[in-house]
Amino acid sequence: MNVPSRGTYSGGFAWAMARDLRLAWRHPDEIILTLAFFALVASLFPLGIGAEPQLLARIGPGVIWVGALLAAFLALPGIFAADFADGSLEQMSLSPHPPLGWAAGKIAAHWIISGLPLTLMSPLIGLQYGLTADTLLVEAVSLALGTPILSLLGGACAALALGARGGGMLLALLALPLFVPVLIFGAGAAEAQATGLAPTPHLSLLGAALIAALVGVPAAVVAAVRISVD
Amino acid sequence: MNWFYFSSPSTFYGLAGRLAPWFFALAAVTAAWGLYLGLLVAPTDAQQGEVYRVIFIHVPTAWMSMFLYFVMACYCALTLIFNTRLSAMMARAIAPTGALFTALALWTGSFWGKPTWGTYWVWDARLTSELVLLFLYFGFIALSNAFEDPRRGDRAAALLAIIGVVNLPIIYFSVQWWNTLHQGSSVSFKGTSMHVTMLTGMLVMSFSAWMYAAGAALVRVRSIILERERRAQWVRDLRGA
Numbered sequence: 001m002n003v004p005s006r007g008t009y010s011g012g013f014a015w016a017m018a019r020d021l022r023l024a025w026r027h028p029d030e031i032i033l034t035l036a037f038f039a040l041v042a043s044l045f046p047l048g049i050g051a052e053p054q055l056l057a058r059i060g061p062g063v064i065w066v067g068a069l070l071a072a073f074l075a076l077p078g079i080f081a082a083d084f085a086d087g088s089l090e091q092m093s094l095s096p097h098p099p100l101g102w103a104a105g106k107i108a109a110h111w112i113i114s115g116l117p118l119t120l121m122s123p124l125i126g127l128q129y130g131l132t133a134d135t136l137l138v139e140a141v142s143l144a145l146g147t148p149i150l151s152l153l154g155g156a157c158a159a160l161a162l163g164a165r166g167g168g169m170l171l172a173l174l175a176l177p178l179f180v181p182v183l184i185f186g187a188g189a190a191e192a193q194a195t196g197l198a199p200t201p202h203l204s205l206l207g208a209a210l211i212a213a214l215v216g217v218p219a220a221v222v223a224a225v226r227i228s229v230d
Numbered sequence: 231m232n233w234f235y236f237s238s239p240s241t242f243y244g245l246a247g248r249l250a251p252w253f254f255a256l257a258a259v260t261a262a263w264g265l266y267l268g269l270l271v272a273p274t275d276a277q278q279g280e281v282y283r284v285i286f287i288h289v290p291t292a293w294m295s296m297f298l299y300f301v302m303a304c305y306c307a308l309t310l311i312f313n314t315r316l317s318a319m320m321a322r323a324i325a326p327t328g329a330l331f332t333a334l335a336l337w338t339g340s341f342w343g344k345p346t347w348g349t350y351w352v353w354d355a356r357l358t359s360e361l362v363l364l365f366l367y368f369g370f371i372a373l374s375n376a377f378e379d380p381r382r383g384d385r386a387a388a389l390l391a392i393i394g395v396v397n398l399p400i401i402y403f404s405v406q407w408w409n410t411l412h413q414g415s416s417v418s419f420k421g422t423s424m425h426v427t428m429l430t431g432m433l434v435m436s437f438s439a440w441m442y443a444a445g446a447a448l449v450r451v452r453s454i455i456l457e458r459e460r461r462a463q464w465v466r467d468l469r470g471a
Contacts, residue, residue: 153393156389156393157390160373160386160389161373161376161386163377163382164373164376165377166376170372170373170376173365173368173372174369174372174390176365177362177365178393180362181400184358220389220392220393223310223389224386224389227382227386227389228382228386
C-alpha cells in the first residue's frame with residue numbers, strides 16, 4: 001500500500017538540492033556565464049590600473065575576492081526568481097516537507113553551482129596576477145569558507161526582493177552591505193598570506209561566521225519565502 | 231486602562247498630533263542649552279583645541295543612528311510576531327530620521343577627521359560599519375516601498391531590519407575589537423575620562439537629538455497613517471470636519 005509519507009527535513013533538503021542541480025546540469029550556460037563574468041572582471045583590473053607585476057601581486061587577492069563576490073551576487077536571482085515566477089515556490093511551500101529543509105537544499109545547490117566553481121577557478125585567475133602558490137591556496141580556502149555565507153545571506157535577500165520593483169539594483173542595495181564583513185575577512189586572509197603574516201585569524205573568523213550563518217540564516221530565508229509566497 | 235487603545239492607527243493619529251509639538255519644544259530647549267554648554271561654557275580641549283567641539287553634534291548623532299535602528303528593529307519584530315499595522319508604520323517613520331542621523335554622524339566625523347587625523351575618511355572598522363548602517367537604512371526604505379501591497383513591503387523590510395541588527399554590536403565594539411584610527415569610547419557606564427561640562431553638554435545634546443527624532447517620527451507616522459487609511463471612514467470624516 002502506498003501511503004503518502006510525512007515530510008522530513010532531510011527529504012526536502014535532498015529533493016530540492018537534486019532538483020536544482022538537475023536543472024542547472026540541463027542548462028549549464030548559467031554556470032559558464034558566472035565563471036566568464038568572474039574571469040572578465042578580474043581581467044579588467046590589470047587593463048585599467050596597470051600591469052606592473054608588483055602592483056598586480058599586491059591587489060590580486062582583493063580583486064579576486066571582489067570579482068568572486070560580484071559573480072556570486074549576480075547569480076543570486078537564480079535561487080528563487082524562476083520558481084517564484086512559475087508558481088513552483090508556492091507548490092513547494094504546500095509540500096509536506098518543512099520549508100527549512102528544502103530552502104536549505106536550494107541554497108546548497110546554489111552554492112554548488114556558483115560558489116564552488118568560483119572557488120575552484122580562483123587559482124587560475126590568481127596565476128594571472130602572479131600570486132604565489134601558498135597565497136593561491138589561502139585564497140581558495142577563504143573563498144571556500146566565504147562563498148557559502150554569500151549564498152546564505154544573498155538567498156535571504158533574494159527571497160525578500162521577490163516580486164519587488166527595482167529588481168537587481170534593489171537586490172544590490174540589500175545584499176552587498178551584508179557581504180562587506182565576508183569580503184573584509186576573506187580578502188584579509190589572502191592578503192595576510194601574501195604579505196607574510198598568518199592568515200589563520202581571518203580564516204578562523206570566517207569559519208565562525210560560516211557556522212553562525214549556517215545556524216541562523218536558513219530560518220531567515222524561510223521567513224522571507226513565507227512573506228513572498230502569501 | 232487599556233494598553234492597546236493607542237495601537238489602532240485612528241486613535242494613535244490624534245495622540246501623535248498632540249505629542250509631537252511637545253517633543254519638538256523639548257528638542258529646541260535642550261538644543262539651545264546643550265549648544266550653550268558646548269560652544270561657550272565647555273573648556274578648550276588640551277590636545278585637540280577648539281576642533282573637538284564637533285563632538286556635541288557628532289556623538290549624539292552617532293548614538294542616535296544606532297539607537298534609532300534598534301528601536302526600528304523592535305517595531306519590526308512586533309510587526310512580524312503580532313502582525314500589527316501601527317508598528318510597521320512606526321518603523322517606516324523612524325527610518326528616514328535614522329538615515330539622516332547616520333549621514334550626519336559620518337559627515338561631522340569626516341570634518342573632525344580632517345584637522346585631527348589629516349584625512350576626511352579612513353577605511354577603519356568604525357567608519358566602515360557606520361557606512362554599512364547607512365546602506366541598511368537605505369535598503370530598508372527602498373524595500374519597504376518596492377511592493378504594490380504596502381503590507382508586503384512592511385513585512386519584507388521588517389525581516390531585513392532584523393537581519394541588519396547584527397551590525398549594531400559590530401559598530402559599537404569596533405573600536406575595541408580592532409585597532410582603529412577612530413578613538414576609543416570616552417564615556418562608559420563605569421565613568422568617564424572627560425571634563426564634566428563636556429559630558430553634560432554631550433548628554434544634553436543627545437537628549438535633544440532623541441526628542442527631535444521622536445517628534446519627527448510622530449509627524450511622519452501621521453502622514454503614513456493618513457496615506458494608508460485614506461479609504462477608512464474616520465479619515466473621510468476628518469476631511470469633512
